[in-house]
Amino acid sequence: MTIRKITGAAIILATLAMTPAFADISETRNFYQFEPTVLTSGQPSAAQLSEAADDGIEIVINLVPEFEGIFNPEEEEILAAQGVEYIHVPVNWRDPKAEEFQNFMNAMDRVGDRKVLVHCWANARASALIAAHRAIHAPNTQVAEIEQLEAIWSNVAGYDFARNTVWQEYLADNIAGAAQ
Template sequence: MSIPGSLQDIPAIRRFSPTVLCAGHPTEAQLTACARAGVEVVINLSLHGQPYSLPDEAGLLASLGVEYIHIPVIWDVPTSEDVARFFEAMRTTAGRSTLVHCVKNMRVTAFLALYAIHQGGDREHWLWWIRETWEPDEYPAWAGLLATISPVH
């Protein structure tokens, strides 16, 4: 399934699944376009109060009728607790049209790949999928985190 034309300008946007898009940080106009395109949930893995942050992403999305979930993941210190919170968010929003974003779609591709692997997806496929966006082996904290997740049996 392709990405709607109104959303193609969002930085590093990609499709993870039929209902989940992932991207770098969208603008207010791009989030509004997401709502118009049917996005029901936005999960933000970046931090508030940064130069790239929107002044009130939660308020904007609430005004558009879009559920907002914020899981602030510190770039240099991603934790298994962050991953667990993300897995829970993915579980509770399953089947709903969702945009997951961070700054450059690096945290997000890693967390989505971890989620896919945890759900039984092929580890090598999903590591390759991450590498289409960035190289996690260049960041020890991320390489370590990626090594920790195993499929549910």
């Protein structure tokens, strides 16, 4: 009888071990939800990516360049298996270019009303570019968007926007350029 109970318990444990765990996208590193359809985060795990459609995500925009060690070369395939559109818009963290900014704005224009996850390594680039996109499309909110970005960087990603002159200038120049 004892052997039977152990065997039954072992079967249950083995079954539970083989059952995939739900990987909620909101548990992704430095997750932040700007609005119900606009999410940002650090690099999602393969498990989190494999559950993107279950979280209602229709598009994922990956800002991580291929040369960064965190880049997941299987991300597009994982998302395609679920019918989630994948857009890769690499943005260099240390030396972002105006062309990369424009490529991101073009990608966001494709999103429309669909639910999107924009991610990078730590949710600094992602949140910055989403804040810029929002400021461009509602110019009267530009100050509020930058204040929100400062809070996201500080509270979510552990970055200091006020001390990052590269990204301050990058956003200011590109937001101003888009407004012309």
